[in-house]
Amino acid sequence: MNISRLANTLEGSEIIKIAGEINELKRKGEQIANLTIGDFDSNIYPIPDELKAGIVEAYKDNQTNYPPAEGVAVLRDNVSAFLKERFGLDYNSKQILVAGGSRPLIYGTFMALIDPGDKVIYPTPSWNNNHYCRFTGAKEVPVITSAGNNFMPTADDIKPHLKAATLLALCSPLNPTGTMFAKKDLEEICDLVIEENKSRAADEKPLYIMYDQIYSLLTFGEHFHYDPVSLRPELKDHVIYIDGISKCLAATGVRVGWAFGPEHVIDKMKTIVGHVGAWAPKPEQVATAKFLTQPVELNVYLTNFKAKVQMSLDALYQGMIQMKADGFAVDAINPMGAIYLTVKVDYIGKTTPEGEVLKNSAEVNFYLIKEAKMGIVPFSAFGTDNSVNWFRASVGGCSLDDIQQMIPRMRLALSKLK
Ligand SMILES: Cc1ncc(COP(=O)(O)O)c(C=O)c1O
Structure with a gap:
């Protein structure tokens, strides 16, 4: 192509591609827990x-x-x-x-x-x-x-x-x-x-x-x-x-x-x-x-904001740990800061009810989007190999309710994989 070498080598964001898939489902009226974008729903998390x-x-x-x-x-x-x-x-x-x-x-x-x-x-x-x-x-x-x-x-x-x-x-x-x-x-x-x-x-x-x-x-x-x-x-x-x-x-x-x-x-x-x-x-x-x-207003804002983010992160973390205790091949790392939870979904190589083998983390992710109506982001979007079975879940764009309702859907979807 007659454009610069630099322009030819640049790649778009994998996260935005996943978000596009989710928006498409939303347009069709699906209720979906969108844990993809590192952003906030500004009606849930307004600025001060x-x-x-x-x-x-x-x-x-x-x-x-x-x-x-x-x-x-x-x-x-x-x-x-x-x-x-x-x-x-x-x-x-x-x-x-x-x-x-x-x-x-x-x-x-x-x-x-x-x-x-x-x-x-x-x-x-x-x-x-x-x-x-x-x-x-x-x-x-x-x-x-x-x-x-x-x-x-x-x-x-x-x-x-x-x-x-x-x-x-x-x-x-x-x-x-x-x-x-x-x-x-x-x-x-x-x-x-x-x-x-x-x-x-x-x-x-x-x-x-x-x-x-x-x-x-x-x-x-x-x-x-x-x-x-x-x-x-x-x-x-x-x-x-x-x-x-x-x-x-x-x-x-x-x-x-x-x-x-x-x-x-x-x-x-x-x-x-x-x-x-x-x-x-x-x-x-x-x-x-x-x-x-x-500083007073800033501290009050931060205290409330952090408490809300932490509640969502904790709900998600507890949900994953309970699933792990119940025998699902999942895990999570205790959240320390930011708006992210590190989640393991160890289902690469498993087969869907339609007989498709999930070959990499992106395929596991798209299965979860379709079956569990939830979107997370594989670490491959952050530079790892796509055989890595860890994902980022970002809680800024979801309500606590969305997260709580998502966990049973995730359980059901994962239980269908053989
Ligand atoms: C670690 C990190 N640095 C920088 C940014 C970009 O922030 P800004 O929106 O201020 O450009 C992000 C956004 O996701 C981020 O996660």
Whole structure:
């Protein structure tokens, strides 16, 4: 085709294909539990009232011209204060870049650091790192993780690949698993990066960490969010953080994200994001800035929001564990953060009542969509092989009721497989 090599190699999202299948069934009037998209039903999970009012107010106040390329000053100042207060992190407003959600900032990080052929290490399963590698012509180094460590990478997993790598892309709480780094695991990885950078010459590109903590405020129970610079301050020049309001304020359509890190990298990212024109809308920036100065309202919102998400995750988790106890070949990992449950559905190789053998995780998934009226996402959409029988279940788009009604349908559908 007479289009670019890059365009020819890009792949669409597998999740969106699955969601398309589900929407088709919905159009036909089927009641279906859609646990596919990492998004929220905004009637179940609305954004904070104060944020909504602030956005309307900013439009009324005609805050509708171009924002500065780095984001409005008051938002960067308030993010700076927020980082200090919530995480104890010291970043001034020049080390913070605002964009239209966190995706442009991930793209900006890759574009600012990666030359074609540079090695990028990322764990699988993980969200979209493969696509950003292809955008930049990076040499992809996927590191396979295991259920035994909650699908989080360890220093031992990463160590063999660090020589000459440019970027290590990490995320916690992790999409797709809803699991998080244990302190010791992240410390050991940080120590490897410090050691690796000590071994490099002054004119060599260092090894950077991109740390995506977009779900950092969505953690449950005693699970604590750790980050590299808090654990190892000497890493500060080599970590680019990805953050924003999309997930923690259920504000996926509001489009306000921020990155923070060393000024010389953030400054280049500003140019990249600016040329793409991927700014966050100015009224949304102004309103977010204001909301960040309302800690009481923010905490009340987070408490209620997290309780609701956790109830859905727990219902799903308990449902799976009960099925396991009843002899079904399923399992789940206790949810720690984000909006995801890691679910095992070990039915590859089984035969449907129509006599079809389910050859891989995608076929198991489509069987569940058809028979159980439920949609989850195989880990193959997050970079694993399609023989892996683990799946992501995202609870943001479903009510608790939908989830509770789905479990018996799943039991019935699985019991028909031989
Ligand atoms: C780990 C992770 N980072 C970033 C994003 C993108 O967030 P945004 O909507 O702010 O672009 C997502 C969205 O699913 C995500 O799961």
